[in-house]
Amino acid sequence: MTEASGRGGQPSPPTPRVRLVDVAREAGLSKTTVSAALNGTGRLSPEVREKARETARRMGYRPNATARQLRAGRARLIGYVVGEFAATPWTFLESPYFARLTGATAATALRRGYAVVLLPAGSLQSEWADLSLDAVVVADPVADDPVVEGLLAAGIPVFTDRSVEGLPGAYWVDVDAGGAVREALDHLWQQGSRRPVLVVPDSTTRFHTEVDAAHREWCAAHDLPERAVRVAEAGNGPVVQGVETALTGEGRDRPDALLVVAEASPPLVLEAARRHGYEVPDDLLVVLVSEDATALHTQPPVTTLSLRPEAVAEAGVEHLVAVLEHGRREPAGTLVPTRLDVRASSVRPRA
Amino acid sequence: MTEASGRGGQPSPPTPRVRLVDVAREAGLSKTTVSAALNGTGRLSPEVREKARETARRMGYRPNATARQLRAGRARLIGYVVGEFAATPWTFLESPYFARLTGATAATALRRGYAVVLLPAGSLQSEWADLSLDAVVVADPVADDPVVEGLLAAGIPVFTDRSVEGLPGAYWVDVDAGGAVREALDHLWQQGSRRPVLVVPDSTTRFHTEVDAAHREWCAAHDLPERAVRVAEAGNGPVVQGVETALTGEGRDRPDALLVVAEASPPLVLEAARRHGYEVPDDLLVVLVSEDATALHTQPPVTTLSLRPEAVAEAGVEHLVAVLEHGRREPAGTLVPTRLDVRASSVRPRA
């Protein structure tokens, strides 16, 4: 192989890439005309338009996105960062909820012409300062998230959950956490549970505080004592341990239903219940807030409460596009309802 | 709030963003000087340099990344796409392996100054034609992947696994699939297994064909019959069913060890084994090729063979940067060793 172009030993690119002017020259037209032809704009005769297109196709012309962006002033690039797991920047992808939220966000955004770039949680914006993002999606920020504040200070619109309500430049989509808890507890009540116990992480996210509040209210309304186990952190280890704590009551303290509002592996929770001598669903009804697909394959299959990440993502991106492209500031937020998928683990068998 | 600038009802941006010339004017310098000051280049007196920096800081100057890119000719943007799951474009994120590979790729890339954009599997390049990607990482392409071919035709460097060996413009990092299988089988053999059975998806990825080959050779070398169950597709449902098929032997056909080379939920596999009357590890040794963290929390904990997605990502990005920035074409590929994490599920208890 011989060095074709360039002086010295640079890794000269094989083809210098064909530009708009190259196509124009080849077709005997001006770059203006070719640009209009390819973009379907301007006043052009059909023959010229076709000629330009044909030439471009033949020469393998691909427009330079960067130049377009510069001209347009927008990069059609949005950042995606998960706030909660700042300590372990990437584990969020291992949570089925965030995995699906991430995928759905990227898919919806791409359909609307925006690309999603993955950002590590907790990193300062200095790390992505030279990225020209039109907006950033912050999934599950912590309270008074510094990432959110930094972004807003830099003038970058932020799309996140309800915790930012009221901040100018911040927009939100959230799941109806309270409604979800009520729906799940109502379902358990209907199935005859009178001693349900809640397992929930002790986190500062808006979601979890809302879960707490809804649980408290529900218990008061049904004249039941509050039974809740708070686990220090998310993750299967702590949560399963929390489940074990929740299940160690005896006699009248022995719970008859379990509502886990944290991503936990369904089969692991079932295994823990069995270890403590519970038969599911005979002695214990189980509902998990989870997107984990293994819930379908356990025996019995586990009832899950889906936070519908796809719907959240779609609403968020829709909102983002509306703000970015049409300047709509209203409404500032949307609330997405959850969905209870009732399976055998939470249905009291007929005696 | 009053309309500050702009004619008519456009959603006028609050602040028109401060440019290099603005800083220059404010500081009484030229844009060239300010640029050099901020980038640490050129010949400038310390006073001028500091003055420029201070002014930029005070005015909140943030360089326009798009203009930089245009000038530099590179966008510092790399695409990331998973080839295998073309039918269901985003589910790959729900697999722990790909979740971690994705996260690690993004993190490593960002550290090297590149941002990763998430692309749907199996989509044609038309979908991201206006994205100016410097390179694309294709995780687990299928044989003769059309995505890879399209990218190479467009002149975009591709980083992927070994299946592209020999294609110009394509570089690879791969896990040592054969070595992994041998290591796992050797371990089982050492623990006394003489009737191990392999469960593996019937896919066209290089990884799985290599697994097959290594298994065949190992069986021949140890003078054992080949016992393998091929499942039609990945996913917990099919794989667990495959496990059940594998475990339904009787008498001398009854397997004494299970090697699952597919992402499957560890607790689900254990549950399936129990349903078929196996006690793990007494009657059955279990090794799973998986990154699933639930393996740590089952009883007994499950031995896993890690494909080390973080190491793969790191090697890949390292290679990518070397090619993109220094034009190194050699070596074309790297092989990452796997890691066996031995836990109780594959250790024969002393009688």
Added chain:
DNA sequence: TATTGGTGCGGGAACGTTCCCGCACAAGAC
């Protein structure tokens, strides 16, 4: 025939940055 209105295309600026120059001035050598 002179004027209007519309159509088809091209020239050139602009987006914001970097980098190659060139110019002015100062200091040292002879």
Added chain:
DNA sequence: GTCTTGTGCGGGAACGTTCCCGCACCAATA
């Protein structure tokens, strides 16, 4: 005092695209 060398800074082009204009031409009207 002239010539060289070096230092500090600025002017202007370039990256590749889009879009605002203006110009030429043609048909229709007076």
